[in-house]
Amino acid sequence: MTSHTLSTPSTTPSRIWKPTNQFFPTQNTLKTHSYTLQSPWLGSSTSRLSLHSSDNLRPFIQKHRPIKATVIFSLPTSNPERVASAEKVPKWSAKAIKSFAMSELEARKLKYPTTGTEALIMGILIEGTNFASKFLRANGITLLKVREEIVKLLGKADMYFFSPEHPPLTEDAQRALDWAVDEKLKSGDAGEVTTTHLLLGVWSQEESPGHKILAIFGFNDGKAKELKSVISEPGFVDD
Template identity: 70%
Template sequence: MAAHSISRLLPTISFSQSDRRRRNLSSSSLFLSPSSRFLDNLFLGSLTFSPPSSRTSLSRKFHPVTATVALSLPNSRPEGVANEKAPKWSWRAIKSFAMAELEARKLKYPTTGTEALLMGILIEGTSLAAKLLRENKITLTKVREESIKLLGKGDMYFFSPEHPPLTEAAQKALDWAVDEKLQAGESGEIMPSDLLLGIWSVERSPGHKILVALGFDDEKAKMLKSLSSEPGFYED
């Protein structure tokens, strides 16, 4: 059927020898010269070379981070707490979480752990937590290297899921961030600072061990908590 369609199109784009001379078109440059781009587009436009799903796959690339991650964010609302009272996630925390999932996939890990959450905070890069880490020479490269030392390299033939599930330690870190907001009676958003402090709170987790190895300690955690809990503080 495709061959029949092409044969029907050929007469509509063929020229006589005089037409070619008049238009300064040679048979070898019929579809290559700039003056014949219209014909080239007309001919190619009559055929379908891309799969039907290509349009959908391209559109997904332009969805905002919040659209792709919102459904995968942990729902850590304790029992008895109304939805409207549960703390919201700041856009920096959402992006940090999204980058953590992406980093886990890059490293070919089957799950998103505390080490990936730590890398997500550093990849987002604009939060108070990320700035404090960098000031203490805790960089993405160093955290990635320590993660590989601690957990090993992922299998190069393994394909991580789009949203690698949280490890138990990572879930505890996020639960801690939510619980701290609720216990403090604050109505503000959960920020990357809360995520970092949550990681630090889960001792013996990979993220905690990496922070210790790179020089993070309780004093720095207290400093971060003090700065982020100052009245009126908000990462705009």
């Protein structure tokens, strides 16, 4: 067996071993490579570890990309002629447009590939300040109840699936939007297409998930007629 002898460095000044920055960073190096670590429990603190590159932290940092709703100025239509003669088409109210944007956002949160009539109901409730949402809440139909019923009816999406930025409308949802516009045109009123028109459009699609969910919570033809009488009044404003 070979024996190993630990030798003590010579005390000669020229041979004294001195640490280098390669192993022991200097104080200036520590200052250069200090990192601020934030925690919701611990607040902000500065780490004085020598990290030669911020790339060392990347494997440990999870980047969360927030879901955003894109601003739109009109709702999609299945009738190209309406786009060509835009001056004859009633405009959607700002609250209806916002409700639609929230519908797309909710569909993406649930990781659904499309925006259906059930999502349109959630969008109306999330906007919250429109007449239709107030009517629904007054009848015990809330966002949490609707969302829970949607999951029961349609199930949960694959956790690894990511919805597109603008989940396309289902056929039922597109018909609901077109029904709302047509109903406004029939009235002859020069006002805007509101969220109440949109809600009634959802109810008009009897085989759609949105119609079924509304029916579960007691929404019926009587309540639909009540809403229809309200929006048919001259000067109705969606507030």
